[in-house]
Amino acid sequence: MKNGSFKRIKAVSALGTALAAIIIAFACICPTALLRGLKRETERDSEECIRAVLADDPARAAMLLSDIRETLLKYRSRLLTTFDHDEIEELFYAVDTAYELALAGDKAQLLTELTAFRTKLEFLLYTNRAGLENLL
Amino acid sequence: MPTLFIRTIFIYLTVFAVIRIMGKRQLSDMQPFDLVVTILIADVASEPISDPAVPLSYGVIPILALFLMHKAAALLSLRSERMRRVICGEPLIVISNGVVLEGALRAADFTLDDLTEQLRAKDVFSFSQAKYCILETNGAISVVRSGNAPRKEEDSSPAVTVVSDGKLREKALRSVGMSREKLDLALSAFAFCGIGDCFFVCFESDGTLHVQLKERRGGQPERYFIKADLYEERKL
Numbered sequence: 001m002k003n004g005s006f007k008r009i010k011a012v013s014a015l016g017t018a019l020a021a022i023i024i025a026f027a028c029i030c031p032t033a034l035l036r037g038l039k040r041e042t043e044r045d046s047e048e049c050i051r052a053v054l055a056d057d058p059a060r061a062a063m064l065l066s067d068i069r070e071t072l073l074k075y076r077s078r079l080l081t082t083f084d085h086d087e088i089e090e091l092f093y094a095v096d097t098a099y100e101l102a103l104a105g106d107k108a109q110l111l112t113e114l115t116a117f118r119t120k121l122e123f124l125l126y127t128n129r130a131g132l133e134n135l136l
Numbered sequence: 137m138p139t140l141f142i143r144t145i146f147i148y149l150t151v152f153a154v155i156r157i158m159g160k161r162q163l164s165d166m167q168p169f170d171l172v173v174t175i176l177i178a179d180v181a182s183e184p185i186s187d188p189a190v191p192l193s194y195g196v197i198p199i200l201a202l203f204l205m206h207k208a209a210a211l212l213s214l215r216s217e218r219m220r221r222v223i224c225g226e227p228l229i230v231i232s233n234g235v236v237l238e239g240a241l242r243a244a245d246f247t248l249d250d251l252t253e254q255l256r257a258k259d260v261f262s263f264s265q266a267k268y269c270i271l272e273t274n275g276a277i278s279v280v281r282s283g284n285a286p287r288k289e290e291d292s293s294p295a296v297t298v299v300s301d302g303k304l305r306e307k308a309l310r311s312v313g314m315s316r317e318k319l320d321l322a323l324s325a326f327a328f329c330g331i332g333d334c335f336f337v338c339f340e341s342d343g344t345l346h347v348q349l350k351e352r353r354g355g356q357p358e359r360y361f362i363k364a365d366l367y368e369e370r371k372l
Contacts (some may be wrong), residue, residue: 016157017207020200027197085189 028130031082034075035125041071046118049098053107053114061110062102068117069095083124091120147181147195154203167224167274169209173202224273231269234282235359238335238351244271248300248336255279262295263338264346264361295346299337302350312339322367323347327360 049064072092079088098113127134154177166174177199184195213220230240230251241251251269254277260266268280298309298319309319319337323329327347331337335357338346343364351357 013157013207016153017204020203024197024200024204027193081191082193083191084194085191 031128032125034078034082035121035128038071038075038079039121039125042068042121045071046114049114050111053102053110056107058102058105058107058110062099065095065099065102065114069099087120087124091117091124094120146192147185150196150199151177151181154199157203167213169206169213169223173206176202227273228271229268230271230277231263231266231279234264234267235357236263236335236348238357240271246271248297251277252297256294261293262340262346263336263348264295264340293341295338295340297336297338299331299334301336302332302334304331308339314339318367319345322362326362326366327358 045064045068049061049068052058052060052064069092072095076088076092079091094113094117098110098117101110101113180198180202181195184190184192209223213223228240228244230237230244230246236248236251241248252263255261255263255266255269258277258279260279260281265282266279267282270278272278296308296312298305298312298314304316304319306316309316320331322345323331323334323337327334327349329347329349333349335348335350336346337348340346345360345362345364345367347360347362349358
């Protein structure tokens with residue numbers, strides 16, 4: 001085998017290792033950043049939605065839920081390529097159900113679904129945190 | 137279905153590229169860390185292939201992480217002798233100068249049958265034919281044959297182990313046409329011991345009894361070769 005071949009093998013190996021390290025670094029940063037962005041964009045709307053429900057204003061609640069759904073749709077493809085599809089579909093399901101309940105004027109159930117959405121998002125963030133409780 | 141197909145191709149290409157970069161060691165003699173990576177990659181790759189709800193990154197990221205771990209282990213074992221010992225272990229001499237080392241076998245969790253099997257794979261059909269036998273870190277053995285050992289093309293009919301670790305194998309004893317009484321008498325007359333004291337007794341192809349006693353603290357284990365004409369002459 002020529003000396004040049006060894007150099008090429010070494011270069012390919014080094015390149016592969018570097019590429020793997022970069023992909024892993026991205027994979028460590030991206031999911032959490034994605035979820036934080038989603039939380040930031042939906043948090044204000046969901047809090048305002050709760051206030052609207054408590055103020056007996058289901059029409060405004062439905063409008064805010066529609067905004068939350070828009071935001072979710074904006075993130076959808078990125079979320080699906082990063083997280084388990086079932087977990088993401090659960091978020092959509094909670095918002096869709098809350099929207100239907102807002103239209104129907106069922107305050108109690110609407111608050112339950114809205115809380116479920118917020119909790120699920122928080123749980124996704126929690127499970128992606130590299131804390132000891134998730135590592136062990 | 138097209139999704140499954142494309143995902144399978146993608147995972148296959150990733151695993152192939154990773155194994156290709158790891159080198160040929162993956163395909164033949166594996167060190168422990170090679171084996172770990174190979175087993176884990178197979179398991180990790182299967183989930184995103186079979187379940188479309190699982191993103192490909194759930195398979196790709198662990199595979200790349202394993203690849204990096206493997207690279208780190210290979211680099212450490214290359215750079216430091218101590219780390220190489222930790223990662224790969226050390227070769228172990230299990231037969232030294234024709235003596236089967238009982239302690240070394242126990243340390244390697246090797247039974248006499250395992251050793252016999254491995255020796256047979258190297259065309260060595262009796263302990264007496266091996267001068268040295270080294271258990272390598274990848275689980276294979278290397279054998280230095282003794283001077284009088286027959287070559288492959290010559291007569292090398294297998295020896296029969298009739299006593300292993302102090303226990304008599306009656307079926308094996310019957311297969312060589314010997315009685316327990318005859319063996320007892322041969323051992324007491326020529327090796328000054330009983331069956332329970334023997335690490336092994338092998339019946340060689342020429343009728344010789346190859347006896348090795350169990351190890352005693354601090355001393356080399358005693359070995360005896362009792363020729364067939366000796367114990368036959370005494371009408372044992």
